[in-house]
Amino acid sequence: MHFIGRVPYPALLALFRVTAAHLYLTYPFVLSWSMLDAMACGVPLLASATAPVLEVVEEGVNGRLVEFFDPEAIARGLAAMLADPAALRPLREAARRTVVERYDLRRVCLPQQLALVEAVARMGARGEGVSVPPAGPG
Incomplete structure (x- = not known):
């Protein structure tokens, strides 16, 4: 797990392209463009089941959802995603398709x-x- 802080946008996109999973936790507020960028790059996404994430991510279709206040579920979700990267291909493809078609x-x-x-x-x-x-x- 890497906490990279602020990086120039081209570097962020390069990181997304080699990322095994993107954890996006947000309390209901405004959806961050970074989640959409990660999806557009085909990064497997584990996100909090909070508004406005629920407007974009459909569980098991274009990402995985977890409860914001459940650290065990977050850890289990990430571990499952990292354990079988090949199984995430449909999620990755659907995530990219979602962003291209809607945004x-x-x-x-x-x-x-x-x-x-x-x-x-x-x-x-x-x-x-x-x-x-x-x-x-x-």
């Missing part, structure tokens, strides 16, 4: 953001109230 900047996020800005501008020009269009897939 790709050019194909998904930026078009949605631009559509939102354009909708707000049109409504403002007509003097209408603003409503937020529904989010994309996921």
